[in-house]
Amino acid sequence: MIQAYIVKTAAGLEPVLAAELREMGATGIRELKRAVAFDGDRRMLYRANYELRTALRVLIPVHAFSAYSERDLYEGVYDIDWLQYMSVKDTLAIDTVVTGEVFKHSHYVGLLAKDAIVDQFRERTQRRPDVNTSSPTLRIHIHIQGTRVEVALDASGDSLHRRNYRKDTVEAPLSEVLAAGMVLLSGWDKKSPFIDPMCGSGTIAIEAAMMAVGMPPQHKREGFGFFKWPDFDRKLWEDVKGEADAKIIQTLDFPIVASDIESRARNATTLNLLTAQLEKVVRVEKAAFEKALPPGDIPGTLITNPPYDERMQLEDSIAFYQGIGDLLKKNWPGWNAWLISSNRDALKHVGLRPSRRITLYNGALECSFQKFELYEGKKFDGPRGTKVNETAQE
Numbered sequence: 001m002i003q004a005y006i007v008k009t010a011a012g013l014e015p016v017l018a019a020e021l022r023e024m025g026a027t028g029i030r031e032l033k034r035a036v037a038f039d040g041d042r043r044m045l046y047r048a049n050y051e052l053r054t055a056l057r058v059l060i061p062v063h064a065f066s067a068y069s070e071r072d073l074y075e076g077v078y079d080i081d082w083l084q085y086m087s088v089k090d091t092l093a094i095d096t097v098v099t100g101e102v103f104k105h106s107h108y109v110g111l112l113a114k115d116a117i118v119d120q121f122r123e124r125t126q127r128r129p130d131v132n133t134s135s136p137t138l139r140i141h142i143h144i145q146g147t148r149v150e151v152a153l154d155a156s157g158d159s160l161h162r163r164n165y166r167k168d169t170v171e172a173p174l175s176e177v178l179a180a181g182m183v184l185l186s187g188w189d190k191k192s193p194f195i196d197p198m199c200g201s202g203t204i205a206i207e208a209a210m211m212a213v214g215m216p217p218q219h220k221r222e223g224f225g226f227f228k229w230p231d232f233d234r235k236l237w238e239d240v241k242g243e244a245d246a247k248i249i250q251t252l253d254f255p256i257v258a259s260d261i262e263s264r265a266r267n268a269t270t271l272n273l274l275t276a277q278l279e280k281v282v283r284v285e286k287a288a289f290e291k292a293l294p295p296g297d298i299p300g301t302l303i304t305n306p307p308y309d310e311r312m313q314l315e316d317s318i319a320f321y322q323g324i325g326d327l328l329k330k331n332w333p334g335w336n337a338w339l340i341s342s343n344r345d346a347l348k349h350v351g352l353r354p355s356r357r358i359t360l361y362n363g364a365l366e367c368s369f370q371k372f373e374l375y376e377g378k379k380f381d382g383p384r385g386t387k388v389n390e391t392a393q394e
């Protein structure tokens with residue numbers, strides 16, 4: 001049966017998520033705010049959960065209605081036939097996202113919705129299901145914008161940014177979904193050298209490596225929300241997983257490098273790579289960026305997340321970013337370099353003209369993800385602080 005799904009993602013990643021869905025063969029793709037909708041069958045639902053790199057959750061919308069009061073909200077949720085989706089022995093959790101003037105307290109909305117569901121069960125079965133916020137049988141998602149209420153089932157369960165390979169982190173790690181989105185936004189061809197020279201716990205290089213070898217992002221995950229549903233089709237799931245896993249290749253003929261000045265960061269990256277079973281694919285190197293040189297014989301892509309002077313302090317952020325720009329110019333001709341930072345002042349001192357600037361969010365921090373095309377000679381060498389208009393997406 002074909003039905004509509006909604007995939008949640010981080011702000012700024014909607015176009016890459018839509019592209020991932022297109023590549024998967026989904027139809028009816030519509031970009032929304034921090035989400036993309038598509039149409040598909042159950043196989044596509046399982047694939048979306050297992051294979052999408054920039055997805056946070058896959059939702060199945062079940063009901064939408066208008067609510068002008070708490071009573072309307074309660075009745076709208078009560079009207080859904082909940083016995084279709086869970087039994088009284090199952091447990092539930094409710095996530096809420098609320099914007100607008102009518103409903104202001106998402107926690108209260110969650111309580112009202114829970115009461116409506118529990119009351120319906122009491123009415124129909126004389127018993128009530130329990131709430132389990134950490135590992136429920138059914139996670140329900142309620143999204144309210146003004147008076148519009150959308151109720152959906154969360155097929156993913158735990159957020160899809162948890163890939164289960166990150167056993168150790170250094171300060172200020174990136175979300176796996178953001179890191180994957182950055183690699184996809186960069187347009188890296190997955191055939192040429194790749195480096196993150198300030199790798200921290202290795203998230204960017206690990207996400208890049210997973211893409212290059214065709215490893216599904218949820219390869220290490222043990223379960224999804226839909227595993228606990230009454231309509232779970234284990235045979236179909238095993239088929240989806242088997243088909244995706246069969247495409248994984250073991251080695252690459254170009255380098256992917258993660259380097260860092262700190263041994264703690266390199267140790268974390270090494271452990272995470274072992275957990276992800278990618279230790280043979282990514283080379284971990286001890287190097288200060290000041291000394292790092294391009295790996296491989298041909299130019300490639302460099303993506304890095306330097307300290308912003310927020311959670312990770314810098315003595316002189318302007319001089320640090322100026323230094324990065326000078327080193328890119330000197331040592332990385334022919335490469336495409338991308339930097340993400342919330343420190344816009346410091347970014348201006350990289351002293352190279354960015355050819356793309358994309359607004360992304362690292363947690364709550366608004367960041368600029370900037371591309372620097374490093375040509376030989378003077379072509380690229382814009383004056384320090386050159387202004388380029390920034391859009392959320394170009």
Ligand SMILES: C[S@@+](CC[C@H](N)C(=O)[O-])C[C@H]1O[C@@H](n2cnc3c(N)ncnc32)[C@H](O)[C@@H]1O
Pocket residue numbers: 169170171172173174175197198199200201202203204259260261262265287288289290305306307308312
């Ligand atoms: C914000 S963290 C990177 C976090 C990483 N993206 C992750 O997901 O874990 C910045 C990293 O830059 C490294 N670093 C700072 N200065 C450096 C330099 N001059 N050369 C190489 N690495 C440096 C730090 O040791 C730190 O691990």
